[in-house]
Amino acid sequence: MRAAEIRNLLVIGVDLIPLVKSAKKAGYNVYCVDFFGDYDLNLIADGVYVVAKPGKDHSLPRLSSEFDPEKFLEGAREVSTRKRIDAILLSSGFDDSPRILEDLSKISEILGNDPETFRKVRNKEFFFRNVENLGLKIPESCVVKEMDEALQAGEKIGYPVIIKPVDGFGGFGVKLVRDSGQMIHFMKDILPGSEMVIQRYVPGIPASVSVISNGREATALTVNEQLIGLKRFGQKKRFGFSGNIVPLEAAECVIEKCKEVAEKVVAFFGLKGSNGVDIVISEDCEPWIIEVNPRFQSTLECVETVLGINLVDTHINSCLTGNLPEEIDHPSCFCTRIILYAPFRSSIPDLRCYSHLRDIPYPGAIIEEGEPLCSIIWSGSNRDSSFLGAEKAADKIIRLLKPAI
Known part of the structure; x- marks a missing residue:
């Protein structure tokens, strides 16, 4: 693909205003799939598909609990039926959703990292191991699925530790844990059932x-x-x-x-x-x-x-x-x-x-x-x-x- 062949961009994710402004200044037609569909996004974009619909009382959905990558994919497919999309630009929200990225890439080429690259760099254990092999400083970390694994990781790494979801973004679900009692308190409603990262706390x-x-x-x-x-x-x-x-x-x-x-x-x-x-x-x-x-x-x-x-x-x-x-x-x-x-x-x-x-x-x-x-x-x-x-x-x-x- 050459830059001259790109006229219509699909921009998708959370936090789109800066990306859309930049793309418009660069001379592209920009169509969006966005969570909220804010006023200023509608001013500058050539088309906006809104994922989260307001309630009858005009209340906006909670990003922290109602974000769903599948709905963004549905929106992208809908936009592509109405407009020719030459390329896709990604904002945040899909770092840990390689399958969604694979389906998006069937609509048009993602300019940037392909789904397999996302999968590799966001695989926590693969990432931690390779960064350490580069001789760079990275906090000691473990991925756990069970409570006993979490407790063992806390003891091995040494408290205090950071716990966070494997697939989180924006700081959602990140906590500082000071001892095994806090580990049990924070993890009892999460494990088993979810993957969590236990990581050394670096002040x-x-x-x-x-x-x-x-x-x-x-x-x-x-x-x-x-x-x-x-x-x-x-x-x-x-x-x-x-x-x-x-x-x-x-x-x-x-x-x-x-x-x-x-x-x-x-x-x-x-x-x-x-x-x-x-x-x-x-x-x-x-x-x-x-x-x-x-x-x-x-x-x-x-x-x-x-x-x-x-x-x-x-x-x-x-x-x-x-x-x-x-x-x-x-x-x-x-x-x-x-x-x-x-x-x-x-x-x-x-x-x-x-x-x-x-x-x-x-x-x-x-x-x-x-x-x-x-x-x-x-x-x-x-x-x-x-x-x-x-x-x-x-x-x-x-x-x-x-x-x-």
């Missing part, structure tokens, strides 16, 4: 690296600060995702080390296009690999803002021609993205006039407590001004909210 700075690759080589674009568990923005889970700040403010030697390990991981697994590597920078300034997200990431708009590039163009170019961008050593600014969650069951006012908002619900929608409400994007000349601007905007939105009757 430090949660971060990610945005990487572009062509299947052989990789170029790290930015190292990003992850915002985790920010209660003041409605995130009630300790390890729940709250946004990011691009780039991470840290010593140059730390940034270079993070980029180096991320490039090594992405190149080893033969990944293509835009990929994210989640890391924790430990107290001794060492990057520990946590996982790879082999598709577009939530940092997309912030990375584009600070580097002045179009990530969809860069992604497609790397996939189809193998050309990688030159590394930009000094980003032009800082960009913060805060994800705001409903602090209570909220009736949404008219937010359509706020230029810094993304993922804007329609006026009158009802969002359940703890569910994502909208995102705030704010850039500044330094980290603090960027975060403070987003923080003030978030506080303003929170003050506008009213309890839903």
Whole structure:
């Protein structure tokens, strides 16, 4: 396939606004399969298929419990009966659903990593073993299916440990376990029946690296600060995702080390296009690999803002021609993205006039407590001004909210 042959893109997953904006700026027609179908997505996309239908009282479904990859596949098939789809771009939601990706690839080519690559890189035991063989730091981890396996893993690794679902995303289901009593408490309703990862807890700075690759080589674009568990923005889970700040403010030697390990991981697994590597920078300034997200990431708009590039163009170019961008050593600014969650069951006012908002619900929608409400994007000349601007905007939105009757 050549780039000139691509006119109509199908963009599918959760968190589509930045990806659709980038694709539209790159000159493509963009059709979407999205969970919520927010106001601003309908403004910019050429067509939107909404997976989650509002209730009679305008209440929106819970992403945390009602996300179903099968429904996205149904939507993709429906869109493809009405429009010719030349290629597919993936956002989050399908990292651990290779069968869904295989069926999607029958509709049109997925630009980026193929389903088999997803299967390999998201196979926890395969991933952990190979990263360790590369000589990189990765927390000791076990995949368990039974309570006795979980207890044995906790004792072997040493408490405290992190427990998380094998197929989770966005921090859903991630918990810190301090002893065997807590392990039994948290796992008694999960095991047996589900696969869980037990992982050594590494204190430090949660971060990610945005990487572009062509299947052989990789170029790290930015190292990003992850915002985790920010209660003041409605995130009630300790390890729940709250946004990011691009780039991470840290010593140059730390940034270079993070980029180096991320490039090594992405190149080893033969990944293509835009990929994210989640890391924790430990107290001794060492990057520990946590996982790879082999598709577009939530940092997309912030990375584009600070580097002045179009990530969809860069992604497609790397996939189809193998050309990688030159590394930009000094980003032009800082960009913060805060994800705001409903602090209570909220009736949404008219937010359509706020230029810094993304993922804007329609006026009158009802969002359940703890569910994502909208995102705030704010850039500044330094980290603090960027975060403070987003923080003030978030506080303003929170003050506008009213309890839903």
